[in-house]
Amino acid sequence: MKTSNQRDMIVEGLDCANCAIKIEQQVQRIRGVKAASVNFITKKMTIEVFDPSDWPEILRLAAETASAVEPDVRLIEDISDPAYDTDESASISGPKMIRISLGLIIFTVALVFRFTDWIELGLFLLSYLLVGGEVVISAIKKILQGKVFDEHFLMSVATIGAFAIGQFAEGVAVMLFYQVGEFFQDLAVSRSRKSIKALLDIRPEYANLMRDGQVTRVRPEEIHTGDFIVIKPGEKIPLDGIVSEGRSQLDTSAITGEALPREIETGYEVYSGSINKNGPFTIRVTREYADSTVAKILDLVENANRKKAPTENFITKFARYYSPAVVFAALALAVIPPLLIPDATFADWIRRALVFLVISCPCALVISIPLGFFGGIGGAARQGILFKGSNYLEALNAADTIVFDKTGTLTKGIFEVARISSVNAGGEAKLLEYAAYAEAYSNHPIARSILHAYGRKIDQTVLAEYDEAAGLGTKVTVGGIRIMAGNARLMAQENILFDEPDEVGTVIHVAADREYLGYMVISDQIKKDAAAAITNLRSLGIKRILMFTGDSQATGDRIGRELGLDQVLSELLPGQKVAEFEKLEAQKPPGRKIIFVGDGINDAPVLARADVGIAMGGLGSDAAVEAADVVIMTDEPSKVAGAIRIARRTRMIVWQNILFAFLVKGLFLALGAAGLANMWEAVFADVGVAIIAVFNAMRVLYVKMPE
Numbered sequence: 001m002k003t004s005n006q007r008d009m010i011v012e013g014l015d016c017a018n019c020a021i022k023i024e025q026q027v028q029r030i031r032g033v034k035a036a037s038v039n040f041i042t043k044k045m046t047i048e049v050f051d052p053s054d055w056p057e058i059l060r061l062a063a064e065t066a067s068a069v070e071p072d073v074r075l076i077e078d079i080s081d082p083a084y085d086t087d088e089s090a091s092i093s094g095p096k097m098i099r100i101s102l103g104l105i106i107f108t109v110a111l112v113f114r115f116t117d118w119i120e121l122g123l124f125l126l127s128y129l130l131v132g133g134e135v136v137i138s139a140i141k142k143i144l145q146g147k148v149f150d151e152h153f154l155m156s157v158a159t160i161g162a163f164a165i166g167q168f169a170e171g172v173a174v175m176l177f178y179q180v181g182e183f184f185q186d187l188a189v190s191r192s193r194k195s196i197k198a199l200l201d202i203r204p205e206y207a208n209l210m211r212d213g214q215v216t217r218v219r220p221e222e223i224h225t226g227d228f229i230v231i232k233p234g235e236k237i238p239l240d241g242i243v244s245e246g247r248s249q250l251d252t253s254a255i256t257g258e259a260l261p262r263e264i265e266t267g268y269e270v271y272s273g274s275i276n277k278n279g280p281f282t283i284r285v286t287r288e289y290a291d292s293t294v295a296k297i298l299d300l301v302e303n304a305n306r307k308k309a310p311t312e313n314f315i316t317k318f319a320r321y322y323s324p325a326v327v328f329a330a331l332a333l334a335v336i337p338p339l340l341i342p343d344a345t346f347a348d349w350i351r352r353a354l355v356f357l358v359i360s361c362p363c364a365l366v367i368s369i370p371l372g373f374f375g376g377i378g379g380a381a382r383q384g385i386l387f388k389g390s391n392y393l394e395a396l397n398a399a400d401t402i403v404f405d406k407t408g409t410l411t412k413g414i415f416e417v418a419r420i421s422s423v424n425a426g427g428e429a430k431l432l433e434y435a436a437y438a439e440a441y442s443n444h445p446i447a448r449s450i451l452h453a454y455g456r457k458i459d460q461t462v463l464a465e466y467d468e469a470a471g472l473g474t475k476v477t478v479g480g481i482r483i484m485a486g487n488a489r490l491m492a493q494e495n496i497l498f499d500e501p502d503e504v505g506t507v508i509h510v511a512a513d514r515e516y517l518g519y520m521v522i523s524d525q526i527k528k529d530a531a532a533a534i535t536n537l538r539s540l541g542i543k544r545i546l547m548f549t550g551d552s553q554a555t556g557d558r559i560g561r562e563l564g565l566d567q568v569l570s571e572l573l574p575g576q577k578v579a580e581f582e583k584l585e586a587q588k589p590p591g592r593k594i595i596f597v598g599d600g601i602n603d604a605p606v607l608a609r610a611d612v613g614i615a616m617g618g619l620g621s622d623a624a625v626e627a628a629d630v631v632i633m634t635d636e637p638s639k640v641a642g643a644i645r646i647a648r649r650t651r652m653i654v655w656q657n658i659l660f661a662f663l664v665k666g667l668f669l670a671l672g673a674a675g676l677a678n679m680w681e682a683v684f685a686d687v688g689v690a691i692i693a694v695f696n697a698m699r700v701l702y703v704k705m706p707e
């Protein structure tokens with residue numbers, strides 16, 4: 001959620017992943033900045049400050065800092081402008097294309113035909129300046145600013161060094177290969193960005209506002225709560241609302257990952273981002289665009305990169321020291337062996353050192369690692385699973401214990417009054433009436449089931465002294481009669497004598513003026529995919545699966561047996577859930593994580609305490625989005641296993657890229673030092689590896705969910 005202390009900006013012209021890291025680090029050092037994060041994939045920078053009054057100066061310094069790191073970068077503060085698209089296509093400008101083409105022609109002429117040495121040098125030098133002049137100029141500018149060890153510096157030193165030792169053709173060819181490779185690398189990243197954006201293409205472009213019988217097409221941001229909008233067949237629903245007229249089928253796959261269409265009619269709640277498949281219908285808007293489901297999803301996914309995974313932080317720190325280390329190693333390689341090895345020449349060892357420099361750029365790592373995590377987050381969102389940070393995506397890999405809440409998580413949370421038992425003959429109707437009045441103000445699912453069973457309107461004018469005790473029940477005075485409705489603990493607390501019935505289900509006891517009237521049994525049903533969820537989690541190697549519930553021991557044990565849970569803790573108050581969870585935390589092995597899965601409202605304290613808190617059915621729940629680390633947009637517990645599977649696939653692909661980059665670069669560094677690799681091969685070890693790693697990272701977008 002945005003505050004006055006936090007702002008987002010577009011980083012226009014950001015095409016260098018290493019530069020993104022440097023901009024982030026430099027902006028974080030600005031006085032008054034609390035935190036800064038640059039997302040290379042979405043080209044967005046988020047800055048958080050201590051004092052909002054410092055914004056003008058901080059924004060000015062941030063813009064100067066970004067431009068100093070990368071001269072072509074420009075900060076755009078107004079990210080709400082729909083005309084601006086962060087998804088710039090990789091392309092070579094017309095003048096640059098002409099320069100490179102002309103340089104290639106001159107290079108080919110110098111290579112094919114025979115000229116005197118001075119003319120040949122002049123042709124190669126001219127082609128070099130045409131092809132790589134801007135790279136050299138950029139390197140010089142950064143050196144003057146005290147910034148070295150970036151890829152332009154390394155490439156300039158390597159190619160100029162090739163000229164210095166008489167390898168004219170190789171110097172031009174390497175710069176040409178580098179420029180072409182950079183284009184294809186940018187193209188690969190651009191396509192990756194578009195692939196992720198296509199998966200999350202749920203942002204509505206317009207809304208059909210109905211006013212005074214006329215329908216006008218407007219921007220979703222112009223719609224207000226209470227307005228009526230028309231949804232035509234094939235259109236996206238632009239804002240959340242209630243169907244006021246019409247019926248249809250909705251494709252909700254972009255929001256929930258659910259492939260089957262959803263039937264809707266008058267009175268049904270619908271969510272932005274869904275697509276109307278059939279007939280037109282009208283909805284009354286219940287949330288403005290900034291608070292809509294689609295805005296929440298886009299904000300969560302696009303800003304998940306702020307909370308970086310430990311692997312990303314490691315690579316960021318590694319890249320900071322890696323390039324300087326290789327530069328000094330190359331310097332030592334150029335100077336020391338000729339002084340110590342008989343017959344060794346400086347020209348030969350300088351050439352080997354230049355190969356070292358070309359290989360040293362860590363682009364493959366600094367591009368592919370965040371791209372892998374962002375792809376995992378995008379792929380999860382496609383399945384209706386929202387991660388609030390890549391750190392939570394990585395943390396799921398260490399999970400070995402999962403604790404589920406019961407109501408609304410493993411069970412449907414749709415309660416029905418299954419049985420009424422009165423101590424007085426024929427007193428069932430009065431017992432139900434008293435219970436309904438006692439629950440008149442409660443939003444708990446059990447309360448709603450009692451009110452539904454009562455079926456009549458509650459006269460709230462006769463209610464007084466209403467009191468709801470979390471985890472116990474409610475008390476209210478109705479026409480001078482003090483009514484209590486709740487569980488056995490409430491009756492015991494009030495010293496009301498009663499017999500505990502042997503019933504399967506939630507038992508609600510009712511008393512009036514401290515006289516026990518009887519009880520009602522409220523039943524709930526296990527979700528259809530709950531058993532499959534437990535089976536899939538077992539197959540993924542989860543060692544312990546528990547359930548916490550405030551329900552009765554009999555109900556908890558029954559569900560535990562049916563689902564095959566390892567342990568069930570029943571009759572827990574919200575505070576007791578936290579205490580029991582902390583006991584589990586104290587017992588967990590080092591390096592392992594405990595997940596808590598709840599409905600995100602009543603279980604907020606435990607969701608916040610867990611290593612990873614997963615909220616179920618968070619589609620319209622602000623509390624779920626705020627409290628949890630992961631939000632499952634449907635109420636399917638089977639998607640917990642899906643989230644873990646996505647996390648593991650993401651980790652596998654990220655480490656594939658890390659190992660691939662290290663092995664290839666290590667191999668070519670060794671070959672270069674031994675004089676067995678030339679600059680052509682060195683450029684492949686730099687640009688080629690980066691391109692391969694980027695395409696490999698994109699595989700994480702497509703993960704098959706457990707059946």
